[in-house]
Amino acid sequence: MHGESLIEIKGKLPELMPRLWRFAIMLTRNEDTAEDLVQSACLRMLEKASAYAPNSSFDRWAFTVMANLHRSNLRRQKGRQKDGEEALATLPDEAPSPLESIFHDQVMTAIAGLSTEQRAVVTLVCAEGYTYQQTAEILETPIGTVMSRLHAARRRLGWLREEGDRPRAKD
Template sequence: MSHSVDLRGELPLYLARLWRYGLVLSRKRDVAEDLVQATCLRALEKSSQFVPGTRLDRWLFTILHSVWINQVRATQLTQQQNIDESDELAFQVSDSDADHLWAQQVRERINRLPEAQRNAVFLVYVEGFTYQEAAETLAVPVGTIMSRLANARQALAKAVVPGVRQTRRRER
């Protein structure tokens, strides 16, 4: 008898995070919802492949990324769409106008990043994955994640928000 996770019971705990990642990948609410649905279906179908004791969120994010890649290959989606204004609720911002404007500017800059950098930024900085976990999720070497993050930080730093002081930090 194998020790298994109650996947049906656990999936609802990850839906919001999966949807948010689907939105980062696709930039469209309806596509994000479809990605989450396909991810849940595939996870349930392949539940025997989940290794108890490992992180379910990483496994689900890996499935979602795989579903996305397969969808992109199948439909040749272009990456020129932007997150609609109605999708702002996916990103929690405070009520102050200055904070809202700042969050909007950051979101716009992140949207202009290449998809590979956007994915790395989301997984590491939003979801809190380690570089190794992000690399495994995206099936790339950890050095690639580090490079993508460095390039993303450099691109984001070039467009400094007025009134925000930029500090230079040496990373080791």
């Protein structure tokens, strides 16, 4: 069973890497820390291959492993604060227009202002498309907590929905 799980994990990991990377960036707000988190999560998944049930949702299991590792790292670092601004965005595949760049920077800055818990919920629900229940399972938190964190995050990010605040191209 362990060998089959390991083979399945090795086959699915490459396809999931961009999503794991995006989730790690949203959790850590730092490219170097995100890279370490992704590597640690991949290593943990390979080491704990026997814990993965074949034919179950690999994505959810992988995100749960990463969220748990991040939570453990935060506990270890409690009390230590890092100085300075931390990178938020990865290099885009295509060069965005200047207007898109401005809006992207505004969105990333707004998301960076959310708590770690809110960023995790926003990423899983809004970017990854998980249901509230799936997000609750991944983050190992009650569904009501997921809903309240998402509601609070949406309230803080409410300006994103207002037409007047979004940069627009001149006609």
